[in-house]
Amino acid sequence: MSLIDALDVRAGEAAHLILRRATVLDPVAGIDSVHDVVVRDGRIAELASPGEADADGAEVVEAEGLHAFPAFFDPHVHLRTPGHEHKEDVETGTRAAAAGGYCGILAMANTQPPVSTAADITALREQAQASASVPVGFLATVTKGMKGEELTEMVELREAGAIGFTDDGLPITSAGVMRRALQYQHLCGGNIALHEEDPALSREGAMHEGAVSAALGLAGVPSVSESTMVARDAALAGYERACIHVQHLSAAESVEVVRAAKAAGVQISAEASPHHLCLTDEAVRSLDPHRHRMNPPLREERDRQALIEGLRDGTIECIATDHAPHQPEEKDVPFEQAAMGVTGLETAFAALHTELVLPGVIDLALLVERLGGGAAPFDLERPTLAPGSEANVALCDLGAEWTVGEDGYESRSANSWCAGETLTGRVLMTVAAGQVAYRLRSFSLGVAA
Amino acid sequence: MKHLLSIEQLSREEIEAILDRAESFAEVGRRDIKKVPTLRGRTVVSLFYESSTRTSSSFDLAAKRLSADLVSVKAAGSSVDKGESLKDTIATLSAYDPAAIVIRHPYAGAAQMVAGWTAAAVVNAGDGKHEHPSQALLDVYTLRRRLGSLEGVRIWIVGDVLHSRVARSNLIAFNRMGAEVTVCGPPTLIPRGIEELGCEVSYSLNGVEEAEVVYALRMQKERMSESFVPSLREYAANFQIDTRRLNPRQLLMHPGPVNRGVELSGEAIDSPQSLITEQVAAGLVVRMAILYELLAGSEGQTPAGEGEGSKPTPIGTPA
Numbered sequence: 013m014s015l016i017d018a019l020d021v022r023a024g025e026a027a028h029l030i031l032r033r034a035t036v037l038d039p040v041a042g043i044d045s046v047h048d049v050v051v052r053d054g055r056i057a058e059l060a061s062p063g064e065a066d067a068d069g070a071e072v073v074e075a076e077g078l079h080a081f082p083a084f085f086d087p088h089v090h091l092r093t094p095g096h097e098h099k100e101d102v103e104t105g106t107r108a109a110a111a112g113g114y115c116g117i118l119a120m121a122n123t124q125p126p127v128s129t130a131a132d133i134t135a136l137r138e139q140a141q142a143s144a145s146v147p148v149g150f151l152a153t154v155t156k157g158m159k160g161e162e163l164t165e166m167v168e169l170r171e172a173g174a175i176g177f178t179d180d181g182l183p184i185t186s187a188g189v190m191r192r193a194l195q196y197q198h199l200c201g202g203n204i205a206l207h208e209e210d211p212a213l214s215r216e217g218a219m220h221e222g223a224v225s226a227a228l229g230l231a232g233v234p235s236v237s238e239s240t241m242v243a244r245d246a247a248l249a250g251y252e253r254a255c256i257h258v259q260h261l262s263a264a265e266s267v268e269v270v271r272a273a274k275a276a277g278v279q280i281s282a283e284a285s286p287h288h289l290c291l292t293d294e295a296v297r298s299l300d301p302h303r304h305r306m307n308p309p310l311r312e313e314r315d316r317q318a319l320i321e322g323l324r325d326g327t328i329e330c331i332a333t334d335h336a337p338h339q340p341e342e343k344d345v346p347f348e349q350a351a352m353g354v355t356g357l358e359t360a361f362a363a364l365h366t367e368l369v370l371p372g373v374i375d376l377a378l379l380v381e382r383l384g385g386g387a388a389p390f391d392l393e394r395p396t397l398a399p400g401s402e403a404n405v406a407l408c409d410l411g412a413e414w415t416v417g418e419d420g421y422e423s424r425s426a427n428s429w430c431a432g433e434t435l436t437g438r439v440l441m442t443v444a445a446g447q448v449a450y451r452l453r454s455f456s457l458g459v460a461a
Numbered sequence: 462m463k464h465l466l467s468i469e470q471l472s473r474e475e476i477e478a479i480l481d482r483a484e485s486f487a488e489v490g491r492r493d494i495k496k497v498p499t500l501r502g503r504t505v506v507s508l509f510y511e512s513s514t515r516t517s518s519s520f521d522l523a524a525k526r527l528s529a530d531l532v533s534v535k536a537a538g539s540s541v542d543k544g545e546s547l548k549d550t551i552a553t554l555s556a557y558d559p560a561a562i563v564i565r566h567p568y569a570g571a572a573q574m575v576a577g578w579t580a581a582a583v584v585n586a587g588d589g590k591h592e593h594p595s596q597a598l599l600d601v602y603t604l605r606r607r608l609g610s611l612e613g614v615r616i617w618i619v620g621d622v623l624h625s626r627v628a629r630s631n632l633i634a635f636n637r638m639g640a641e642v643t644v645c646g647p648p649t650l651i652p653r654g655i656e657e658l659g660c661e662v663s664y665s666l667n668g669v670e671e672a673e674v675v676y677a678l679r680m681q682k683e684r685m686s687e688s689f690v691p692s693l694r695e696y697a698a699n700f701q702i703d704t705r706r707l708n709p710r711q712l713l714m715h716p717g718p719v720n721r722g723v724e725l726s727g728e729a730i731d732s733p734q735s736l737i738t739e740q741v742a743a744g745l746v747v748r749m750a751i752l753y754e755l756l757a758g759s760e761g762q763t764p765a766g767e768g769e770g771s772k773p774t775p776i777g778t779p780a
Contacts, residue, residue, distance in 0.1 A: 218569075221653055221654075222653065222654045223654035223655075223657035223658075224654070225652065225653075225654065226652035226653060226654040226655040226657070226658065227469075227629070227654075227657070227658055228569055228570075228591055229569055229589060229590035229591040229592070229626055229629050230569055230589075230590070230591070231590075232652070232653065234653075299569060299570030299573060299574075301570075341546065344546070344548050344574075345546065345547060345548075345568075345574075346547070346566065346568035346569065346570050346571040346574060346588070346589070347568065347569055347570045348568045348569060348589065349568055
């Protein structure tokens with residue numbers, strides 16, 4: 013299903029734009045050349061020869077030297093509503109997404125109370141229709157109240173519009189409950205997104221278990237806490253011929269398990285987060301709870317390399333931010349006491365461009381492909397710039413340098429894992445589901461670049 | 462040195478400077494009047510979020526011997542009980558304009574965070590299972606007095622290394638002073654990756670006879686319920702330091718408080734080779750030296766209005 017049909021967004025004016033002389037890069041459609049991108053009535057009308065498109069009343073954006081990508085899709089965002097609107101809500105979270113070049117996101121269900129009933133889904137969809145800058149889909153919990161004991165009314169939730177299911181934030185510890193959910197998926201449909209962690213192994217761990225945790229005296233979360241659960245659920249999914257999506261892969265062992273499961277024909281997809289792709293547990297020596305306290309924890313260089321290799325060979329089909337907003341009072345406490353998670357929507361592209369593309373670790377096309385790879389696991393059409401498609405465009409200046417946080421954030425929270433870092437590459441404008449969702453202020457004033 | 466947050470931050474020279482200073486305070490301690498006016502008119506706050514006997518009493522006494530005004534706050538019975546955050550507590554106490562805040566906290570990195578919130582010099586008196594720098598300094602001081610130098614000295618740290626901030630700080634400090642360290646304990650209580658801090662790892666006491674110094678750690682009773690060891694009895698059978706395992710030329714240390722009959726036999730504690738009471742005595746002079754270095758040392762600030770110009774009061778002058 014297209015994003016606009018499956019997800020919810022505030023209705024607005026259909027975009028009528030020409031991105032003049034933009035460098036168009038769409039790895040899936042196989043486009044890598046300079047065009048006038050013509051957006052008419054919210055659709056990609058034409059990729060015209062540079063300088064040749066007729067303005068015809070459309071807004072003309074001088075995009076020479078700028079890149080137009082299919083906008084990104086994030087299958088892992090915490091919008092914090094209901095219950096924690098002091099951290100984020102639909103309006104601020106989707107504004108942050110738009111600022112990051114996203115044209116669609118999926119919201120997690122670990123709110124207060126968790127999203128467990130059809131009424132919850134209906135209420136959230138109404139909010140999105142009233143205030144979302146980019147299309148949002150909502151996942152419902154797999155188990156009632158995320159207790160890991162009884163399944164939610166998954167059929168009714170799907171009928172109300174739940175895109176899929178997740179107990180993200182917590183693992184489903186009981187293999188029996190997990191198996192029932194996978195069996196029931198044949199009736200209700202919808203992918204099941206899994207936070208993989210064995211609490212008996214991770215215990216009160218506050219960071220990755222290794223030399224750095226030994227040096228800091230922090231209780232460690234061993235890599236096997238994640239990989240053993242991935243292995244269990246891959247085996248169950250294979251056995252039940254069901255479909256699972258593994259969230260925020262962090263350990264080399266887990267990547268290996270996913271790779272083997274795919275080779276064995278299991279319907280399994282996986283995501284990695286920008287912070288796990290850019291940082292290691294060495295960063296935790298800072299003991300900075302704002303930037304480096306998250307679950308799963310930052311792991312070792314060999315894990316980071318395994319994640320990158322997973323991105324390259326397709327074991328990991330998408331990058332997901334796990335955007336997890338928290339307020340300062342939840343972070344201005346010693347590391348072990350701090351709330352877990354970092355924000356990521358506004359910086360994902362720029363950070364990965366700076367840390368992985370510019371040094372030549374991965375190429376730009378792969379980054380763009382993986383930033384859009386989160387739609388397919390949830391049976392959503394991936395964004396593309398092919399003529400005739402719904403307009404979902406991220407217009408970026410790959411040379412722009414900016415310092416994260418210096419102009420504030422669109423998100424209500426400031427716990428960015430790269431706060432204060434200078435990044436290269438910036439989203440100037442985002443078109444989502446045919447509407448202009450975002451313009452960088454200085455860009456719309458004509459002073460950027 | 463603006464703060465003492467960890468041993469990790471200290472060079473060998475800085476460690477030696479503190480120990481030399483402590484030697485001169487030891488000399489003061491042998492006088493009838495044991496108090497000096499160095500920190501007169503300045504305030505030291507001691508803020509303890511965890512129970513402590515040795516560390517809190519010796520820091521308090523050290524501040525008093527230096528003539529500082531002391532505010533001693535225990536978390537139990539304070540606003541912490543009412544849910545005040547660490548940040549707000551520090552803001553409150555900082556309003557008294559203290560020269561130093563000595564803090565013990567159950568979580569790693571607390572002292573470092575506090576240093577970002579206050580103008581006072583911050584002394585880490587133990588942060589979670591991370592570091593306990595003043596303990597490491599007093600232990601190095603004790604050994605240096607006994608052995609002259611730690612260069613090439615073989616030291617075994619025995620027991621629950623996983624949950625011990627003392628083990629971590631001492632390992633770093635002993636290494637920095639040139640000693641060769643082995644950590645020893647059951648595999649469940651040795652953190653994975655500890656050898657990267659520069660030590661050998663042994664899962665049994667075989668070979669402990671080669672050590673010049675055996676440093677035993679406290680074995681907490683609650684570890685049994687978490688299956689780290691099957692029983693205290695089995696732990697003691699394999700890791701207790703007793704006079705049979707200790708040869709007469711080895712020195713024995715322990716940070717206290719001791720579980721008699723668990724990590725140490727009563728006989729070993731009371732043996733002449735035990736340095737445990739010397740460690741406690743060293744705690745006072747080393748903590749005086751720490752406060753002095755931070756508040757009146759070469760880079761520290763001088764108390765205003767003492768009429769002595771910019772030079773710190775010589776420590777030899779009685780109050």
